[in-house]
Amino acid sequence: MTRTERLARILAILEEHKASTVPELAGELDVSHMTVRRDLVSLVDDERVKILHGSVILHPKSDSRSVDSYYSLIAAGSLHRKQKRAIGALAASLVEPDDALIIDSGSTTEYLAKELPSDRPYSALSYSLNVLSETVRRKNCRTLFAGGVFHDNTLMFEGPEALDMIRRYRASKAFISSAGLSAQFGVTCMNPYERETKLAVMQSSLRKILLVDSSKFGVVRSEWFANLSDFDELVTDSSLGDDDETIIRGMGIRLHIARV
Amino acid sequence: MTRTERLARILAILEEHKASTVPELAGELDVSHMTVRRDLVSLVDDERVKILHGSVILHPKSDSRSVDSYYSLIAAGSLHRKQKRAIGALAASLVEPDDALIIDSGSTTEYLAKELPSDRPYSALSYSLNVLSETVRRKNCRTLFAGGVFHDNTLMFEGPEALDMIRRYRASKAFISSAGLSAQFGVTCMNPYERETKLAVMQSSLRKILLVDSSKFGVVRSEWFANLSDFDELVTDSSLGDDDETIIRGMGIRLHIARV
DNA sequence: GCTTATTTGTTATTATTTTAACATCCATGC
DNA sequence: GCATGGATGTTAAAATAATAACAAATAAGC
Numbered sequence A, B: 001m002t003r004t005e006r007l008a009r010i011l012a013i014l015e016e017h018k019a020s021t022v023p024e025l026a027g028e029l030d031v032s033h034m035t036v037r038r039d040l041v042s043l044v045d046d047e048r049v050k051i052l053h054g055s056v057i058l059h060p061k062s063d064s065r066s067v068d069s070y071y072s073l074i075a076a077g078s079l080h081r082k083q084k085r086a087i088g089a090l091a092a093s094l095v096e097p098d099d100a101l102i103i104d105s106g107s108t109t110e111y112l113a114k115e116l117p118s119d120r121p122y123s124a125l126s127y128s129l130n131v132l133s134e135t136v137r138r139k140n141c142r143t144l145f146a147g148g149v150f151h152d153n154t155l156m157f158e159g160p161e162a163l164d165m166i167r168r169y170r171a172s173k174a175f176i177s178s179a180g181l182s183a184q185f186g187v188t189c190m191n192p193y194e195r196e197t198k199l200a201v202m203q204s205s206l207r208k209i210l211l212v213d214s215s216k217f218g219v220v221r222s223e224w225f226a227n228l229s230d231f232d233e234l235v236t237d238s239s240l241g242d243d244d245e246t247i248i249r250g251m252g253i254r255l256h257i258a259r260v
Numbered sequence C: 001g002c003t004t005a006t007t008t009g010t011t012a013t014t015a016t017t018t019t020a021a022c023a024t025c026c027a028t029g030c
Numbered sequence D: 001g002c003a004t005g006g007a008t009g010t011t012a013a014a015a016t017a018a019t020a021a022c023a024a025a026t027a028a029g030c
Helices: A003-017 A022-029 A033-045 A081-092 A107-114 A129-135 A160-168 A192-204 A242-250 B003-017 B022-029 B033-045 B081-092 B107-115 B129-135 B160-168 B192-204 B242-250
Strands: A049-052 A055-058 A100-103 A122-126 A141-145 A148-151 A156-158 A171-177 A180-182 A186-189 A205-211 A223-226 A233-237 A254-258 B049-052 B055-058 B100-103 B122-126 B141-145 B148-151 B156-158 B171-177 B180-182 B186-189 B205-211 B223-226 B233-237 B254-258
Touching: A003 A022, A003 A033, A003 A049, A003 A055, A022 A033, A033 A049, A055 B055, A081 A107, A081 A205, A081 A233, A081 A254, A100 A107, A107 A129, A107 A171, A107 A205, A122 A129, A129 A141, A148 A160, A156 A192, A160 A192, A160 B160, A171 A192, A186 A192, A192 A205, A192 A223, A242 A254, B003 B022, B003 B033, B003 B049, B003 B055, B022 B033, B033 B049, B081 B107, B081 B205, B081 B233, B081 B254, B100 B107, B107 B129, B107 B171, B107 B205, B122 B129, B129 B141, B148 B160, B156 B192, B160 B192, B171 B192, B186 B192, B192 B205, B192 B223, B242 B254
Parallel strands: A100 A122, A100 A171, A122 A141, A171 A205, A205 A233, A233 A254, B100 B122, B100 B171, B122 B141, B171 B205, B205 B233, B233 B254
Antiparallel strands: A049 A055, A141 B148, A148 A156, A148 B141, A180 A186, A186 A223, B049 B055, B148 B156, B180 B186, B186 B223
């Protein structure tokens, strides 16, 4: 077994058991305790693990994998991470005191939820587990949730009652994400149930704010739910092309560009 | 500082730092290392933490924890823990393949949710965050959720849409908890919104199963939602008095007693 | 094939933690 | 006020882990 394999196995064991000891790892890997120790210091240098006298755990920073990530769409290797995070942070800064928000599902809106301000009061209606996990823990945020049947690939809940709740609600701002947008074919998503929900959100919201990273421009998916011109604002990242920027501004949409 | 406060602070510190040591905790809590040690063994007995030589971490099982306990009603010092856990486990064993469940809010039902079987398919409708966190992670469980406005003391969601959803649903079994029950004054809870929800659940469920630890017998709270005789089964712990047992059996209620 | 460098193992020493026994403090009831 | 039981603190001995120095094994270069 190579050294690299050993390091990987150590991390795997820690993932599973949360913690371990040098003798335990030495037994498991069938090497001496000194070898384990030396492996561990190299993992410590990389900030992958933390050593307490007598035991090893995953580094608190990288450990976000245990539960949080269960309720998250943001995987380690997911695409356009930096862009999405920047977009989320910029969008969060648009929240004003006493706003009534609707926050759509998706990984970009999850970043928004993570960055939500904690110094002013507002309400937030959502329907996906990843957004919910963030809003419930904020004291200054009144959390509303539209339930339904759970879909475990999108972490979203959906059903007639959820639509009713959204239709009855009035949002001052809705943060909506999409899988594709095109000047010609409009703004599109992947599933019929997402479409239904987004349609209801568009109807109930005063200002409609689209959150998309620049890779979505020109992309068309199967489910249409709005025209680009239906949105009041758009938040994206700085890789946006000049043509696209001209088109968006030409439609009178307020454009926010997050520098990455 | 009381012992209970100390236990809670230890758990809080572990939540935040993932791990700690006896000297560290002793310094933080300003008590001797022996006191910390004795606190820790009691937490180990409750399976709340795990001790490795030289360090302490949250127990892997309850570590679903880092985030989870944020969504939990089960605090370190909460009362009748063992009884509730035993009741939850026994109630979970009543779940049969293809059951359509409604799971009420509360700490007893949280224990039920934690023990839910993973070897058979069923649906579970809930409306509280602690139950939700458990059902969403089970592949074999179809999760339904009745949304609404979030109440952060009970971790429960409530509103007209939630009631609609419950009323439209048909459960083969409902697991309901209560804050008090009395042969004379019926089964009671604390808040009007809990009452509304529980009433709806009673209406929509074929078999109504009450989960209460024995300390609730003879207790009357402000909000009535059912008579004892409205329930088909009752799960409680072995400290139940003989008189109460006779009354319950006399009503034709199937009684399950969890040995602690 | 030999030498050299790198990795791994062994051992003894040092430091830390655990355990246990006993002392002290504090609250409670008589 | 005094006695009693529970919780907390102190101390020393035993167990376990960390460190360091060196030996052995393996891999790499010539």
